[in-house]
Amino acid sequence: MERDVDDIVITGMGCLGVGGANIEELFQTFENGTDCIKELNTAGKEYHAKYIGDFPQILYKKYIPSAILRRIDNVTKLVMVSGREALSSSGLIVTPSISHRIGVIYGTGTGPLETIETVSRNMIVHGMQGVNANFFPNTVLNAAPGHFSISNMLKGVTSTISAGSISGLEAFIYAVILLKENKADAIVVLSADEWNDTLQVGYEKLNLLSQNGAKPFTKNATGVILSQGSTAFVLERKRHAIERKANILAQVYGYSLSSDNPDLNGFGDERAWCKCMCDAVKMSGNKKIDYYASTAYSIPRVDRNELKLIKSVLDNKTTVRSIPSLIGAASGSVGTFGLLSCLYALTRNKIPKVCDYQADYIEGFRELLLERKVESSIRCAAVGATSFGGSHASVIIGREHK
Incomplete structure (x- = not known):
């Protein structure tokens, strides 16, 4: 105990x-x-x-x-x-x-x-x-x-x-x-x-x-x-x-923070962000991530960095969705709205739907994200966020261990 x-x-x-x-x-x-x-x-x-x-x-x-x-x-x-x-x-x-x-x-x-x-x-x-x-x-x-x-x-x-x-x-x-x-x-x-x-x-x-x-x-x-x-x-x-016999929605498996501090107007490169997610995955016991809530600001350099993270850290069966594409970015709350989408995935056993813009995606997006199939049971979900100055945060949650 x-x-x-x-x-x-x-x-x-x-x-x-x-x-x-x-x-x-x-x-x-x-x-x-x-x-x-x-x-x-x-x-x-x-x-x-x-x-x-x-x-x-x-x-x-x-x-x-x-x-x-x-x-x-x-x-x-x-x-x-x-x-x-x-x-x-x-x-x-x-x-x-x-x-x-x-x-x-x-x-x-x-x-x-x-x-x-x-x-x-x-x-x-x-x-x-x-x-x-x-x-x-x-x-x-x-x-x-x-x-x-x-x-x-x-x-x-x-x-x-x-x-x-x-x-x-x-x-x-x-x-x-x-x-x-x-x-x-x-x-x-x-x-x-x-x-x-x-x-x-x-x-x-x-x-x-x-x-x-x-x-x-x-x-x-x-x-x-x-x-x-x-x-x-x-x-x-x-x-x-x-x-107190509470209804447990999810358990926190892993988390991490990192920063590469390039300059006040920059978001940093992908290395510190990848390390942030890697550390969270390691803390979780290297759990398989079924769903990842992406920051995806539609700022090209940020999206490219996150795509590198997805390709290098996450499993090739992870389903990825951009929540800001549906509801916009509420500044410091953008990551926690992504976390709510993780709870949606875990409690409803469904992946959030987003628009497929049928657009000219950056190289590696469509085959890595849109064509991935949703697993029959979603047991673990993650969210990542990045900010000015190259600050990064990652959280992994999952269904409670009995």
């Missing part, structure tokens, strides 16, 4: 973002391969890229008390809804006697960017008297998980991580490490990023935005399509989950 202390399992999940206002809606998007990208009216805007993820309409007052809703910003609303669903689906009931053993780890790529921009602009234009005191506290990156922790009486370990596009996966990995070190019995892992004009302008100035839609692994891909959303997972020490 001592070995169970080191086994970490997923017992709850939640989401709010492009593709679905909850897990069931997101899984339906994966089931149908629904294209959730829309064209944006750029008239009068400071940018020209016209594609974004189509965020669902949601009535927040159904999920968040009015007293809280009045004092929180957009990114916090995302966190509150997805985290609420994850806690509910886990069946974990927070009581005063265990609240100090339940933590919250949060990952975000851009944080409350819209709030920061609004407060800063008002301060510049109107001076200090123009700053809304109710919203100023929301300018810090850890405001969102703070609101969530207080609302749900969670008093355990807490931390906020911002590491670009790998923020969500890095938060997930950090939570696993804390649980292995017995710093908590359960941790809610949150990740959220919003879309706004400021972010769109910034990405366009870096020449990273798509001009022709989602085209992962194609020769004519021009860039990423931004979206917004939040994911949430409840992680537990396996012994704790078994004792």
Whole structure:
């Protein structure tokens, strides 16, 4: 039984973002391969890229008390809804006697960017008297998980991580490490990023935005399509989950982080990313990966690097899908939305559907990816993500060992 202390399992999940206002809606998007990208009216805007993820309409007052809703910003609303669903689906009931053993780890790529921009602009234009005191506290990156922790009486370990596009996966990995070190019995892992004009302008100035839609692994891909959303997972020490008779969705088999730090505007080459995935596979006991959730930003140099990873590290029967091609890339949450697709594959025993663009794919894509057959039983899935500066993250999960 001592070995169970080191086994970490997923017992709850939640989401709010492009593709679905909850897990069931997101899984339906994966089931149908629904294209959730829309064209944006750029008239009068400071940018020209016209594609974004189509965020669902949601009535927040159904999920968040009015007293809280009045004092929180957009990114916090995302966190509150997805985290609420994850806690509910886990069946974990927070009581005063265990609240100090339940933590919250949060990952975000851009944080409350819209709030920061609004407060800063008002301060510049109107001076200090123009700053809304109710919203100023929301300018810090850890405001969102703070609101969530207080609302749900969670008093355990807490931390906020911002590491670009790998923020969500890095938060997930950090939570696993804390649980292995017995710093908590359960941790809610949150990740959220919003879309706004400021972010769109910034990405366009870096020449990273798509001009022709989602085209992962194609020769004519021009860039990423931004979206917004939040994911949430409840992680537990396996012994704790078994004792409370929780429904275990998956077990964490392996994980790794790496960086080759080429420059601030670069994504690095494939070597550090390959090492990252290799280390995760080794930690898993060299398990066979049945499904891999690809980053596939439609940024040609990134897609080529990931294709090299797929060819050199993964089994030639691994099925690969690009989730950002369906729902766009929600900055630091892009990897955790991929992780949700892994949970879809494991719990539904299905591979997410994506569009076949019938395009001019980069060499080696079609034969390695599109023609692979889905195995009759999906037992192990992996996700990878990369970010500016050559930072990489990999996570492997699978069906629980009985």
